[in-house]
Amino acid sequence: MNLTLKVWRQNGPDDKGHMEIYPVKDINPDMSFLEMMDVLNEELISEGKDPIAFDHDCREGICGMCSMFINGEPHGPERRTTTCQLHMRSFKDGDTIVVEPWRSAAFPVIKDLAVDRAAFDRIQQAGGYVSVNTSGNTIDANAIPVPKQNADKAFNAATCIGCGACVAACKNSSAMLFVSAKVSQYALLPQGKVEAKERVRKMVNQMDLEGFGNCTNTGACEAECPVGISLENIARMNREYLSASLSSAE
Amino acid sequence: MAKSALLGSSLAKKYWMALTGLFLSIFLVVHLAGNLVLLGGQAMAEDFNAYAEFMTTFPLIKIASYLLYASILFHAIDGILLTIQNRKARPVKYHYENPSANSGWASRNMAFLGTVMLLFIVGHMATFWWRMKFGEMPIDAVGQKDLYTVVATYFTTASTAWLHVLLYVVAMIAIGFHLWHGFQSAFQTMGVNHPKYTPVIKKVGYVFSVVIPALFAVIPIYMFITQ
Numbered sequence: 085m086n087l088t089l090k091v092w093r094q095n096g097p098d099d100k101g102h103m104e105i106y107p108v109k110d111i112n113p114d115m116s117f118l119e120m121m122d123v124l125n126e127e128l129i130s131e132g133k134d135p136i137a138f139d140h141d142c143r144e145g146i147c148g149m150c151s152m153f154i155n156g157e158p159h160g161p162e163r164r165t166t167t168c169q170l171h172m173r174s175f176k177d178g179d180t181i182v183v184e185p186w187r188s189a190a191f192p193v194i195k196d197l198a199v200d201r202a203a204f205d206r207i208q209q210a211g212g213y214v215s216v217n218t219s220g221n222t223i224d225a226n227a228i229p230v231p232k233q234n235a236d237k238a239f240n241a242a243t244c245i246g247c248g249a250c251v252a253a254c255k256n257s258s259a260m261l262f263v264s265a266k267v268s269q270y271a272l273l274p275q276g277k278v279e280a281k282e283r284v285r286k287m288v289n290q291m292d293l294e295g296f297g298n299c300t301n302t303g304a305c306e307a308e309c310p311v312g313i314s315l316e317n318i319a320r321m322n323r324e325y326l327s328a329s330l331s332s333a334e
Numbered sequence: 335m336a337k338s339a340l341l342g343s344s345l346a347k348k349y350w351m352a353l354t355g356l357f358l359s360i361f362l363v364v365h366l367a368g369n370l371v372l373l374g375g376q377a378m379a380e381d382f383n384a385y386a387e388f389m390t391t392f393p394l395i396k397i398a399s400y401l402l403y404a405s406i407l408f409h410a411i412d413g414i415l416l417t418i419q420n421r422k423a424r425p426v427k428y429h430y431e432n433p434s435a436n437s438g439w440a441s442r443n444m445a446f447l448g449t450v451m452l453l454f455i456v457g458h459m460a461t462f463w464w465r466m467k468f469g470e471m472p473i474d475a476v477g478q479k480d481l482y483t484v485v486a487t488y489f490t491t492a493s494t495a496w497l498h499v500l501l502y503v504v505a506m507i508a509i510g511f512h513l514w515h516g517f518q519s520a521f522q523t524m525g526v527n528h529p530k531y532t533p534v535i536k537k538v539g540y541v542f543s544v545v546i547p548a549l550f551a552v553i554p555i556y557m558f559i560t561q
């Protein structure tokens with residue numbers, strides 16, 4: 085396959101950045117998108133040019149690092165797919181492919197296609213945990229019965245890989261799908277219920293501080309999420325936050 | 335930390351948006367019920383005027399109407415604040431976007447639709463509400479303020495009547511699209527998302543967003559055609 089890539093190049097956080105055009109030749113349709121980028125980078129290196137910086141790690145769809153906004157959608161045109169699991173057979177010979185970084189005030193560009201997603205870590209640190217006793221008399225988690233339905237929902241919420249595609253897709257750069265997945269994963273389980281009220285307030289507060297936008301319920305996040313986190317989680321977070329705020333003494 | 339959890343936070347702004355939006359939706363039904371009397375033509379003019387008089391003077395309705403003015407203001411200001419914040423959250427835009435791949439047009443244009451509606455509401459209130467409350471009004475056969483004649487003149491014999499009808503219909507289309515997304519969105523915002531009820535809420539919302547604005551729009555069109 086022969087393709088034309090239009091890629092965002094930005095030398096560092098303070099550089100203005102620009103789109104650059106790269107022709108790529110003889111691409112195997114069974115390559116992943118990242119492998120195609122590797123081929124291009126090899127060429128750039130052999131020409132003595134600066135290769136395109138992009139994030140990746142597992143290359144098997146589980147780490148959430150491979151952030152790329154491809155042809156107007158996070159992770160490209162396929163549903164439930166990360167960039168590393170996207171294959172070149174999803175494109176046609178002769179296509180022009182536009183590749184950009186995630187765009188959000190809360191995800192500043194580090195270089196080219198790599199963005200800083202530490203805002204997600206700070207939201208997680210604000211309340212995305214359970215406090216358990218680890219001093220030798222830890223209680224077996226399986227000793228507490230959990231309704232199957234809740235266990236399934238908590239598990240589904242826990243599959244969020246923190247990739248940020250929800251933010252990238254949202255016209256408001258809202259992080260509510262991510263935050264709601266993290267809130268739900270604990271709120272649905274007995275161990276998480278203990279700190280549920282405090283957790284949702286702290287995490288939403290941190291989300292607001294990071295400068296993410298507000299949800300308009302467009303559903304773009306759900307459509308683009310590589311693991312299919314559902315809007316049901318945002319509704320759950322909204323319920324949790326409402327009841328936590330109404331009942332708090334502050 | 336949570337100094338303004340029920341006022342200033344992102345979710346609080348959304349709750350108020352949803353609650354005022356739903357209240358305004360209920361108001362639309364009440365308003366429509368009164369307007370439909372206009373379809374009775376001159377024969378029912380006095381009934382329409384009596385209804386208008388009741389709506390501007392009955393104390394309980396007065397309280398409701400202040401709640402209504404506050405809701406419109408709050409909804410519009412809150413909506414504008416949210417939209418400004420949302421724009422700021424993405425200071426650098428994408429070069430190429432394909433938004434129709436993942437979301438509906440109405441859901442992405444709530445602020446635009448709202449602005450069209452706000453302009454309409456201002457004009458609409460200046461034309462009818464202001465005049466009814468503070469302006470010179472003709473008097474009907476039984477001595478009531480003759481709002482019927484004011485409305486009929488505006489949509490039939492005024493020299494720009496066709497334009498008035500057209501603008502009215504455009505505004506109703508905007509309300510239709512606003513509610514196409516907004517009705518079900520308000521329930522989701524308030525945390526109502528359930529496998530059994532949500533599909534029903536969505537259907538009710540779609541029917542509501544088509545039928546209510548359509549019935550509003552039929553009235554001036556009918557008056558204009560049958561003048």
Ligand code: HEM
Nearest residue numbers: 300351352355358359410413444445448452516519520523
């Ligand atoms: C009859 C008048 C109106 C009705 C019945 C109405 C109804 C609604 C409803 C039900 C929602 C959904 C709330 C949610 O997503 O939780 C909504 C959202 C919205 N409305 Fe209105 N609205 C009206 C007028 C206006 C006006 C005049 C504006 C002017 C700026 C406006 C701006 C907005 C915006 C920006 C949103 C989206 C907020 C967001 O989720 O980001 N609306 N409206």
Ligand code: SF4
Nearest residue numbers: 244245247248250309
């Ligand atoms: S909710 Fe989905 S899109 Fe958002 S960070 Fe988690 S896995 Fe990625």
Ligand code: FES
Nearest residue numbers: 143147148150168
């Ligand atoms: S590189 Fe890990 S999910 Fe794509």
